Amino acid sequence: MIRRLIALLGPERSRPLKRAAALLAVAAALQGAVFAFLLPILRAPEDAGPWLTAVVVATAVCGLAYHRGVVTAREAGYTLSAHLHRRIGDHVVTLPLGWFTPARSGALGRLATQHVMSVMGVPAHLLDPLVGAVVTPAAAVVALCAVDWRMGLAALAAAPLAVAACRWSGRLVRRTDEAADAAAGEAAARVVEFARNQPLLRAFGLGGPGLRLLDDALVAHRNAARRMLTTALPGLAVFVVTVQAAFTALVLVAVFAALGGQVDIPTTVAALVLAVRFTEPMLVAAELGAAVRLAGGALDRIERVLAEPRLPEPEVSQAFGTPSxxxxxxxxxxxxxxxxxxxxxxxxxxxxxxxxxxxxxxxxxxxxxxxxxxxxxxxxxxxxxxxxxxxxxxxxxxxxxxxxxxxxxxxxxxxxxxxxxxxxxxxxxxxxxxxxxxxxxxxxxxxxxxxxxxxxxxxxxxxxxxxxxxxxxxxxxxxxxxxxxxxxxxxxxxxxxxxxxxxxxxxxxxxxxxxxxxxxxxxxxxxxxxxxxxxxxxxxxxxxxxxxxxxxxxxxxxxxxxxxxxxxxx
The missing domain is CATH 3.40.50.300 (P-loop containing nucleotide triphosphate hydrolases)
Known part of the structure; x- marks a missing residue:
């Protein structure tokens, strides 16, 4: 998704987005790795001074990078919104009037409002948890490998399963997104039509709440939203269960290793903390996964409009004679x-x-x-x-x-x-x-x-x-x-x-x-x-x-x- 937005913005306008992603990646990596400093502190509390200093410095750098990353991400989101509105406006005025059917005109209104806001939300609000869901677990895996190789291998084995479950969940959401969006557009158009034509509807006794066209559109919207919910929930449940299973497996490995005397108590504590840092960001991202996938569908619709062939024009107009x-x-x-x-x-x-x-x-x-x-x-x-x-x-x-x-x-x-x-x-x-x-x-x-x-x-x-x-x-x-x-x-x-x-x-x-x-x-x-x-x-x-x-x-x-x-x- 981020790569698509960078390509859409172009080299110049995508710089804030790239900078925000880099800053948030630094913050996420430090969040995942800083807990590895617990191990030498727990093993030798009397010599913990340098390690405590490292924790303080890493935390300060993490906070600064996170603050600048969030601010820059907001700026990137606003830049993206302005750019999309400008591109959509500049493009649609070059399309032939035959393109503007009633259905497309209604969809264009949703495109310029709801869909642009959905796409804008990716850098403005979702970039932080998205980057954290990838970078923090990766940093935690590296730290786990350094703390105990068995825990590191267990985390590496669980990662592909979590990615597969996430992609399957995304496909389920995208499968019903188009139908739900079309139903929402039809319902919105019928509501506006119902409000604007009250004099005509009342003159023919149709001004009440039981107008069939409006009722049918609202029912279709409800059914489409229900289908989308029932389709998406199994995928989300599978992803959450997979992540929780991975966390359980890491805890079991740590416990059995400790009980068998293969690792000491400080190593077990550090490994368990890193296991939490491995799974927690992915669970947070699971809650936002549907929003990201819906934003992807919105971006698909925006790109389809921008790909509509415009009326070709010459670079320079031919000479204009008398107005005949x-x-x-x-x-x-x-x-x-x-x-x-x-x-x-x-x-x-x-x-x-x-x-x-x-x-x-x-x-x-x-x-x-x-x-x-x-x-x-x-x-x-x-x-x-x-x-x-x-x-x-x-x-x-x-x-x-x-x-x-x-x-x-x-x-x-x-x-x-x-x-x-x-x-x-x-x-x-x-x-x-x-x-x-x-x-x-x-x-x-x-x-x-x-x-x-x-x-x-x-x-x-x-x-x-x-x-x-x-x-x-x-x-x-x-x-x-x-x-x-x-x-x-x-x-x-x-x-x-x-x-x-x-x-x-x-x-x-x-x-x-x-x-x-x-x-x-x-x-x-x-x-x-x-x-x-x-x-x-x-x-x-x-x-x-x-x-x-x-x-x-x-x-x-x-x-x-x-x-x-x-x-x-x-």
């Missing part, structure tokens, strides 16, 4: 399910293009491919004349603002969330972006709540639009920007889009006829293909899918829910 968007024979699908097939179009710099089509036609997928949230299966996506695969992620995203359907706001003020688009923006610039997005006095709201829960869906959407406007990127991607807005807010956002036309390159997914009508070009998608392309009036004259879409939307504007007659008594 080009799709050339693009094919793409999720998990083998095709979504886009042979999609080709160009959004000229400074124009607005609208994507129209039925749900599932691939409109939002097109927006996700522009900032390279996924790599295409075939063809090419170009931004500014450069293939997105030839641009560094930071260089590409710096030129793009995105307004998605799923708007997430961070806990803080409305102004804080708008400034997220450009942290160095002035208050006047934030206010201007808010006004252009139709926020009005909403910007004075002191707190939006976690995830923006204190705002309506339309208000969250307007904050997202203001954030994108403040970023002031040359390319703006909007996914249903007015879908959750009332009439007044929609007019404000439409005015903002009109202002951006000519200044920015706009690619907009929309179901609103007014937004589509304002576009320079409309692309109609059906079944992952572009079936129609042109201006609003041109597509109406064509009488195809867009004309039918427009007619349905226009007819829907006049829908009314008729007043129902009273049917009581019918």
């Amino acid at each position: 968007i080009e799709f050339e024979a693009v094919r793409f699908g999720y998990a083998g399910t095709p979504v886009l097939e042979d999609v080709s179009f160009t959004v000229t710099a400074g124009t607005m293009t609208a994507l129209v089509g039925t749900s599932g036609a691939g409109k939002s997928t097109i927006l996700r491919l522009v900032p390279r949230f996924f790599d295409v299966d075939g063809g090419a996506v170009r931004v500014g004349g450069a293939d997105v695969r030839d641009l560094r992620g930071a260089d590409l995203l710096r030129r793009i603002s995105l307004v998605s359907q799923d708007t997430y706001l961070f806990a803080g003020t409305v102004a804080d969330n708008i400034r997220f688009g450009r942290p160095d923006a002035t208050d006047e610039e934030v206010r201007s972006a808010a006004d252009r997005a139709g926020l009005g006095e909403l910007i004075a709201r002191t707190c939006v709540g976690e995830g923006g829960t204190r705002l309506s869906g339309g208000e969250r959407q307007r904050v997202s639009i203001a954030r994108a406007l403040l970023k002031d990127a040359p390319i703006v991607l909007l996914d249903e920007p007015t879908a959750a807005l009332d009439a007044a807010a929609e007019r404000a956002v439409t005015r903002a889009l009109d202002e951006l036309r000519g200044e920015r390159t706009l690619l907009v997914v929309t179901h609103r006829p007014a937004t589509a009508r304002a576009a320079d070009r409309i692309l109609v998608l059906d079944g992952g293909r572009i079936t129609e392309s042109g201006e609003h009036d041109e597509l109406l004259r064509l009488g195809g899918r867009y004309a039918a879409f427009h007619a349905r939307r226009e007819n829907a504007r006049g829908w009314r829910i008729p007043a129902g007659r009273n049917t009581e008594g019918d």
Whole structure:
């Protein structure tokens, strides 16, 4: 385990860990060997002065080494925690969005909290007993060999049995660790889901404690923990019995040797003390063995995430030209399910293009491919004349603002969330972006709540639009920007889009006829293909899918829910 942590930290960051292990090893060796000084003291008390001095010096050195080792181990643990968090954060932002399934997102939360803390605990809290469990018995064996060779051989014979029992116990724990961790993650996700969706659950009479999904997850977690406990206990019991048997054997050897007159009383006393020092650290380590093995499982999961292939990037980005968007024979699908097939179009710099089509036609997928949230299966996506695969992620995203359907706001003020688009923006610039997005006095709201829960869906959407406007990127991607807005807010956002036309390159997914009508070009998608392309009036004259879409939307504007007659008594 220690070797894995040293390799994970690298040569520079692992120095505190190595230093802590060395200091604790010195302290543990002195703890095991200092009792060997008892023999000359017991044999010749009148000449015990030098040996007593040696005991005092060894004890002082042991205490100093132990103190510095523990402090350094704590520092190594904190360094390891910071390093793991940094590596996990730096790595996951380079993974394709397709990696972030709901199950993996929940596991990632546990990875960055519980699993990192578990691994950090190895140097911070477990290194001392782990080193002592190895070095102190080894030093005691050497001292036993010096005191009485029979006791030394008995200890050497018992050591392989103890190691074998320890490894067998570890395999039993690791066998059930993955299942227990998965069950714990599912239970935690269900608890959070249950707490966050109380309004919906109560509306359908499901807000009580008997919700089946939550109950099933908690029961599965309990059963997995029980299986892990019942599987691990036999291995722990075997290890403890093996160590205790070794101690008993050492005591018997010492007693029979003393009774047979083969050793004197001082030698027997020293040998028995060393036998205690041989077995005691291993028994202490047995109590912590499960924690070490669970930390090993946590480290396995961290390393699996760090080994996930990231989107490849060039060392230097290709030159970025005018802010245009080009799709050339693009094919793409999720998990083998095709979504886009042979999609080709160009959004000229400074124009607005609208994507129209039925749900599932691939409109939002097109927006996700522009900032390279996924790599295409075939063809090419170009931004500014450069293939997105030839641009560094930071260089590409710096030129793009995105307004998605799923708007997430961070806990803080409305102004804080708008400034997220450009942290160095002035208050006047934030206010201007808010006004252009139709926020009005909403910007004075002191707190939006976690995830923006204190705002309506339309208000969250307007904050997202203001954030994108403040970023002031040359390319703006909007996914249903007015879908959750009332009439007044929609007019404000439409005015903002009109202002951006000519200044920015706009690619907009929309179901609103007014937004589509304002576009320079409309692309109609059906079944992952572009079936129609042109201006609003041109597509109406064509009488195809867009004309039918427009007619349905226009007819829907006049829908009314008729007043129902009273049917009581019918």
